[in-house]
Amino acid sequence: MLTIFRPSDRGIEPCSDIKEGTWINLVAPTPQELERVQRELGILSEFLHYPLDEEETSRIERDEDHFLITIKIPDPRYNANKVRYETIPLGIIVTDHAVITICLRETQIFEGFMESRNAKRLLEDRVRFVFSLFLRIASAYLKDLRLIDRLITEYEAELHRSVRNRELIKLLEIEKSLVYFNTALRANDLVIARLQSGRYLPIDEKNEDILEDAQIENQQAIEMAKIFSDILSGMMDAYASVISNNLNIVMKFLTAVTIVLMLPTLITGIYGMNVSIPYQNSPYIFAVIMGVSFVLSGLVVYIFIKKKMF
Numbered sequence: 001m002l003t004i005f006r007p008s009d010r011g012i013e014p015c016s017d018i019k020e021g022t023w024i025n026l027v028a029p030t031p032q033e034l035e036r037v038q039r040e041l042g043i044l045s046e047f048l049h050y051p052l053d054e055e056e057t058s059r060i061e062r063d064e065d066h067f068l069i070t071i072k073i074p075d076p077r078y079n080a081n082k083v084r085y086e087t088i089p090l091g092i093i094v095t096d097h098a099v100i101t102i103c104l105r106e107t108q109i110f111e112g113f114m115e116s117r118n119a120k121r122l123l124e125d126r127v128r129f130v131f132s133l134f135l136r137i138a139s140a141y142l143k144d145l146r147l148i149d150r151l152i153t154e155y156e157a158e159l160h161r162s163v164r165n166r167e168l169i170k171l172l173e174i175e176k177s178l179v180y181f182n183t184a185l186r187a188n189d190l191v192i193a194r195l196q197s198g199r200y201l202p203i204d205e206k207n208e209d210i211l212e213d214a215q216i217e218n219q220q221a222i223e224m225a226k227i228f229s230d231i232l233s234g235m236m237d238a239y240a241s242v243i244s245n246n247l248n249i250v251m252k253f254l255t256a257v258t259i260v261l262m263l264p265t266l267i268t269g270i271y272g273m274n275v276s277i278p279y280q281n282s283p284y285i286f287a288v289i290m291g292v293s294f295v296l297s298g299l300v301v302y303i304f305i306k307k308k309m310f
Helices: 031-041 045-052 119-124 126-161 165-195 205-270 285-306
Strands: 002-008 011-015 022-027 059-063 066-079 082-094 098-103
Touching (some): 002 031, 022 031, 031 045, 031 098, 045 059, 059 165, 066 126, 066 165, 082 126, 098 126, 126 205, 165 205
Parallel strands (some): 022 098
């Protein structure tokens, strides 16, 4: 889908022509849409296709009067009652005439952007527009990390009530999401650091403040992702130990029960043999055998209780 926006008296509005100062937003574009943008703006075909590779990493690439910034953004995936986060590339192509954004899917980054009071002013200043996108991306990571923190607390409470595979699988999905976030945020931080040099975009004092804010929030997101990852890793190890310990307790209990039941079985088995046995004709032998069996079993149970095997 190709959407073109331009500044207007009411902020920004969609239009159909690619003109000076427009913002072109490509979401899962068709070959025809890519060909149109390439033809009208003279952009390298590779610049338009790089961001459509889901494995593309964050980087900056330049060609004459335009350059490509590829940055990773969060991409939530909802499946039944599970939430998993991945990251996908967002391409930002800056030319003398327009700014182009390219993404594989609809993203939360642009939610509410068109209604923003500063949208027109941002679109009129290409540098501020790009830096504001970096700030929105860092804020999106922080928002998703706070949600991940709540999910970890929720899943932990469920595990306290019942240690089941379903809750453990949910925690594994969160752990995988944090790995994606850690990798993407560190790569994004390198891109922001390169932009601060001023080699790619001219930076004035106000725009520098926006980029610094974006870097601060990005580094905060890095720290949060690391902390949550460490917490989750420790929690998974703890629950793995709990599960192993519970299994040991069950096995120990079953072993003790087996030993207790083995004594009566042994005695009755001996007196059940089809051979001559002392006192086998006594009318009291059954009571004696049962009494001895219960006494021995009771004694073993007492010893096991003292040793805390029950």
